[in-house]
Amino acid sequence: MDTPPKAGKPPRRSPRLVSWHWATPEAQAILATRNLSAILKYHRRVHGDSQTQTGELLGYDKTYVSALELGKRRLNDIGSLRHVAERLSLPAHVLGVTDAADADHRAMLQFGQSTVRLAEIARQSGHAAEAVSELWPLVARLEARARDGSTEREALRLLAQARLSLGTALGNVLPEERLATAAHWTAKSLDVVEVFDDPSLTSTALRMHGNELRKAGLTGAAVDRLTHAAAIAPALPERAAVLPLLARAAGAIGNGTLFDHAIREAQQLLDTVDHTSLVNPSALFEIRLRGLISTGRPRDAIRLAEAAAPTASVAVAPQWRVIELVTTGRVRLLAGDEAGAAELLGAAVHEAQAQRLPHQLQRVVRAAGDILPSVSEAAHEALTQLRSDIAA
Incomplete structure (x- = not known):
């Protein structure tokens, strides 16, 4: 047995998570x-x-x-x-060399993908809080492994995916003043995905991060990320996934030209790609309504809302129902239909509270304002309860 000479306790190289030198x-x-x-x-x-x-x-x-x-x-x-x-x-x-610690790590990698998939299903089913609870232990273990200097490719890809999923789930359950935390986690994934030279993965990461930036109010940065995501998308399905979110962000900064272009292309792609929770007629209808309002075209939004809303071509996440209720309630107020708006926004409060969606309750508060004080008060009360739950 050849045992090497030792020269005392060696210095530990401080690992830098941005180098990922073993992941190439x-x-x-x-x-x-x-x-x-x-x-x-x-x-x-x-x-x-x-x-x-x-x-x-x-x-x-x-x-x-x-x-x-x-x-x-x-x-x-x-x-x-x-x-x-x-x-x-x-x-x-x-x-x-195989030992108990290494076997435990391999098991974590094996079951980690399932954890991310199941968490995404939970989020899409209206259980984002449960998704966070499942994802956080996985992310914490992967982060600790990376801090110790482990940069094997399989673990880093899982870390990027888990960070994205965690950030997106947090984006559902946190109130607006804390949404920067969600954007923080999706941003951390970008440090990892660069090493893989995988346009699909990079486009996905930019898309998810861009959407969380928009929700956090960083709309200019959101447009930049989403525009980049669309530009590098390797195929039409990936590009189609970005366009609705780009339209939302463009509307949020009042860029009517970019909004129109993105929503038009998204509509055109409906016939050529598989439909998803974002890429379907119902979702694009809501995005068009919101974008028309935010780009200064309320009359166009009212005319569009008066037409029959298209039926979703796929099963969509329950939170989309809340998003749609708030947007259509805003349009009814613009049209002078306070009774109709109160009914829609009241339903949104009930469902947002049940699904624990504080951001949507904050949208209700802004939409109802002083015009519908009872609805605004109900949304405030529900929001206070959710904030208390989050703090606990």
């Missing part, structure tokens, strides 16, 4: 060989380290590092292999 395709190909010589050479190259510096990191002398790289020495004992894996921020199984 080139690194993955090298790691797949489990060839320690090639792994050491790659590590030195990406960090610009000398054999002396790598020796200091590992706690070995320069000559021993040279011998390992030349294949003149081999590490055979489990303790030394685990030590090198730890110093290089690699999972131990890459060097052929």
Whole structure:
């Protein structure tokens, strides 16, 4: 058994989450060989380290590092292999070592994808709070693993997806004054997805982050992200997923030209892509109504609302019903129909409270204002209760 010389306790390299040096395709190909010589050479190259510096990191002398790289020495004992894996921020199984901690990590990766999928289903079904409860432990464990320097590709992709899903779920359950937290988590995913050189993943991350920026009131930045997401979308379905959100953001900043362009293209794509909760006639109808109001065309919004609203072509999330109720209630007020508006906004308050959607209650408060004081008061009371629940 060849046990390497030790040179005292080695200094720990401070891992930087933005480098992800083991997550690149080139690194993955090298790691797949489990060839320690090639792994050491790659590590030195990406960090610009000398054999002396790598020796200091590992706690070995320069000559021993040279011998390992030349294949003149081999590490055979489990303790030394685990030590090198730890110093290089690699999972131990890459060097052929399996232990309880590594097995637990592999299990987390295996079931983590299911956790993200189930959380997304829960959010889409109107249970965003439950989605947050499921996602947070997973994200916390992946974050801790990344802070320890583990940057294996599979774990990083899962981390990016989990951060996006967590941010989106938080965007449903937080009130407006705290929506920056949701945007914070979706933004953190962007640090990771860049390394994958995957236009679909990058477009998805930009789309989800852009929407959370819009909800947080950072509409200019939202338009930038969403425009980028649409530009790099690799296929029509991905582009179609961005356009409704881009239309919303464009409307929020009062850019009628961009709003019209985005909503028109989204409508045109309805016949060529599979429908989703966003890309369907009912959702686009609501987005058009809201955008016409925010771009200074209330009469056009009233005329559109007087036509029969299209039926959703797919099952949509329950929160979409609340969003639609608030928007159509606003249009009824603009048309002078206070009774109709009160009925719609009152229903929105009831459903938003049941689904724990504080942001939609805040929309009701703004829509009702002083014109419908009873509705505004009911929304305030429901919002106060939800804030209390969140604080608890």
